[in-house]
Amino acid sequence: MSDLLGVAVLGAGHMGADHIRRLDQVVSGARVAAVADPDTARAKEAVGGIDGVTVHAEAEAALDAGGVDAVLVASPGPAHEEALLAAFARGLPVLCEKPMVPDAAGALRVVEAEARLGRRLAQIGFMRRYDTEYRRLKALLDTGRLGRPLMLHCTHRNVASPPDFTSAMLVNSSVSHEIDAARWLLGEELTAVRVLRPRSSGGAPAGLVDPQFALFETERGALVDVEVFVNCGFGYQVRCEAVCEAGSARIGEDHGLRVARAGEDRTEVPQDYLVRFADAYDREVQAWVDATRQGRVTGPTAWDGYAVSAVAEAGVGSLETGERVGVELGPRPALYRA
Numbered sequence: 001m002s003d004l005l006g007v008a009v010l011g012a013g014h015m016g017a018d019h020i021r022r023l024d025q026v027v028s029g030a031r032v033a034a035v036a037d038p039d040t041a042r043a044k045e046a047v048g049g050i051d052g053v054t055v056h057a058e059a060e061a062a063l064d065a066g067g068v069d070a071v072l073v074a075s076p077g078p079a080h081e082e083a084l085l086a087a088f089a090r091g092l093p094v095l096c097e098k099p100m101v102p103d104a105a106g107a108l109r110v111v112e113a114e115a116r117l118g119r120r121l122a123q124i125g126f127m128r129r130y131d132t133e134y135r136r137l138k139a140l141l142d143t144g145r146l147g148r149p150l151m152l153h154c155t156h157r158n159v160a161s162p163p164d165f166t167s168a169m170l171v172n173s174s175v176s177h178e179i180d181a182a183r184w185l186l187g188e189e190l191t192a193v194r195v196l197r198p199r200s201s202g203g204a205p206a207g208l209v210d211p212q213f214a215l216f217e218t219e220r221g222a223l224v225d226v227e228v229f230v231n232c233g234f235g236y237q238v239r240c241e242a243v244c245e246a247g248s249a250r251i252g253e254d255h256g257l258r259v260a261r262a263g264e265d266r267t268e269v270p271q272d273y274l275v276r277f278a279d280a281y282d283r284e285v286q287a288w289v290d291a292t293r294q295g296r297v298t299g300p301t302a303w304d305g306y307a308v309s310a311v312a313e314a315g316v317g318s319l320e321t322g323e324r325v326g327v328e329l330g331p332r333p334a335l336y337r338a
C-alpha cells in the first residue's frame, strides 16, 4: 500500500459520486484509485479532474486495477452480493452501502463467506451510527439514566422517491436505516414486524404504497414504530424519540436555519440525506479509512447487514399480507459474537 489507501468505488450514481468527492476532498489518508460503473460516462463525470483514476465498465476490472487496496460499494443493492464476494476473494476490505444485500438468503451467504475467511473485511454503510445526534441518544440510553427504553417512535420522510422505487423498497431501502438504528440503540434484535398501509398519498407515483407504517417487536419486549413517507413533498425528516421508564429523549427536530421575521417564524427543512447526514457520511468514511489503514475493521458488521435484511424481508412479507410476521435469524457465527 502506498501512503494513501487506494479505493475502488463501484457505482458512480448519487451515493458513489458523493463518496468519490468525499474520498478526494474531505477524508484524509485515502485516494480514489479506480471507479466502475456500466455507465462509464457517468463514472467519468463523477471522477472529473481527479488524477490517476482508472474508469471501468465492470466491477471486477476495478478491483483488479493497479493501486487498489480497498473497495467502496455504491452500486444498487441487488449488485452488492457479487461485489462483496469478489472483494472477499481478493482479501480486500470493503465499505458497502446499505442494504448490504436486499434479500436475507443473499445476505446470509455474505455472512457465511466472511465467516469462512475467519476475519472481518466488511463494514456496512449504516451511517446513522456516525451521526452526532444518534450517538448522543445512544450514549444517553447506555447510561441507564432514563431507565429501560420501552418504545421508539420514528419518522422517515423523503421529498420524493427515485423513479424505480417500489413499495418493498420503502421497507428494505428506507426503513432499513431505522431497523439498524433500533437494533443498535436498544442493543437487541427485532423479532416480529407488522407493516400497515394508510391510504396512499396523491403525491406518490401511481401504484406506490406510500406512506407505510411499520411496527416492530424486540426480543426483550420493546416496540418500535416507523412512519415512512418517501413522497412527502416538503423535506427530508428523520426523527426518533426514545420513551423510557424515567424519561424520553428525542432527536431530529430542527436542522436548518430558523428565521423569525414579519410575523412568522420559519425553519428550513433539508431536502435530502446528503445534506442532513453529510457529517455522518464524512465520519463514517473517515473511520473506515483510518481503521483499514491500521489493518482493522470497525463499524456495522456483515451480521448487522444480514439481521437488517432478514427483518426487512419479514416487513415486505407483512406489507403484502397485512399479517404480523416473525423474524428467525440463522445462527450467529463466532466472528460476530462480542
Ligand SMILES: NC(=O)C1=CN([C@@H]2O[C@H](COP(=O)(O)OP(=O)(O)OC[C@H]3O[C@@H](n4cnc5c(N)ncnc54)[C@H](O)[C@@H]3O)[C@@H](O)[C@H]2O)C=CC1
Pocket: 010, 011, 012, 013, 014, 015, 016, 036, 037, 038, 039, 042, 058, 059, 074, 075, 076, 077, 079, 097, 098, 099, 125, 127, 173, 273
Ligand atoms: N446511506 C445512505 O443514506 C444512502 C445509501 N444509498 C445506497 O447507495 C447505493 C446506491 O444508491 P444510489 O447512488 O442512490 O443509486 P443510483 O441509481 O444513483 O446509482 C447507482 C449506480 O450504480 C451503477 N451500477 C449498476 N450496477 C452496477 C454494478 N454491478 N457495478 C457498479 N456499478 C453499477 C449504475 O449504473 C448507477 O450509476 C444503494 O445501495 C442505496 O441503497 C443510497 C442513498 C442514500
Ligand SMILES: O=C1[C@@H](O)[C@H](O)[C@@H](O)[C@H](O)[C@H]1O
Pocket: 158, 173, 174, 177, 230, 273
Ligand atoms: O438510504 C437512503 C435511500 O436509499 C433511501 O431511499 C432513502 O429513503 C433514505 O432516506 C436514504 O438515507
